[in-house]
Amino acid sequence: MLLFCWNIKDVKRYIVGRLPAVCIGLCIALSSLAAEPVPVASPHSNWVPLAQDGLHDPSNPRLDLLQNPAEALSLLPPDLEGNERSSVVGNRVKWVKALREGYINPRTNIYPETKIKVLDLDVMLTKRDTGELPRVLFPHKQHTEWLDCSNCHEWLFKSKTGATPISMFAILDGEYCGRCHGAVAFPLTQCQRCHSVPFAAQAPAKAQ
Amino acid sequence: MMESDLRTHSRHRFRRFMRAGIVSLALSMLAIPFSLHAEYGDVVLNKRAEKAGVRPVIFPHWFHRIRFRCKVCHSELGFEMRAGANDVLMWDIVNGKFCGMCHNNQIAWGPENCDLCHSGKQGLESGIHGGDSTMGPGRW
Structure with missing residues (x-):
């Protein structure tokens, strides 16, 4: 229709004539959206239920027995980039905080003889030039609360300072820190969580 | 007129x-917005499952790390920290290795509850299905 009436008046009339209908249509669509039940009423209620996550088979008769992410994760400290609730970081959970503040108390071992070691040692990574990015400060404590020494040493990271050729390329390819970060630990989009020490603050820090 | x-x-x-x-x-x-995506850290195991006529396995990291620290599976139970690097066989699980260390009707449900682990859609690719912020290791 629009093709046959190209003078401005006709176009205007065409648009104005349809405007109320478009508005009504949009209003109906939005109200139907608002009426949809939200899985969990929490500040971060955007976990996808298992039946709709594209992985689980919705026809599985026992799918109802499995826990949905929102049921558990909505109770843990939220991890949201800045204050934007729409932005998403990993599971939307600050796992280190959840552990430290007692929201969760996951088992440390199955075999009674397994030794639990938590090491409180920060290492500043100074071997590589990080360019304009702040330097990386690696905290052993947060890592050893979850992991065993042997998970990283000596095969993935050498204990000797500066002996491991860590690079962002390798990390982005899933090596070194990228074994976990980018797969299960907070994603590699969160640069500032590792690159946390501005140049001005570097002098007194412990050297690698 | x-x-x-x-x-x-x-x-x-x-x-x-x-x-x-x-x-x-x-x-x-x-x-x-139809946000169809896996939860961050979900692992699909389908090296053998579908060939053997069962659904692929979905391992949710989020569920397990609420209950166990990483080191329990990745140190004590011997799971490599790389999706696809572990040859997990039902025979081993039934004999108490890998998942069978807990999935034994004592700590968690036993291996006879096929549908609870073999819960994935047909045709899923093995590997980490990392949710919305990352494509997982090696995929950047």
């Missing part, structure tokens, strides 16, 4: 009005 013209005209306008309403309603319904 004039009157009937006017009537057809207004009928036309009404029809156009309705059509525009329906079209915009349909368009805005299409725009509803």
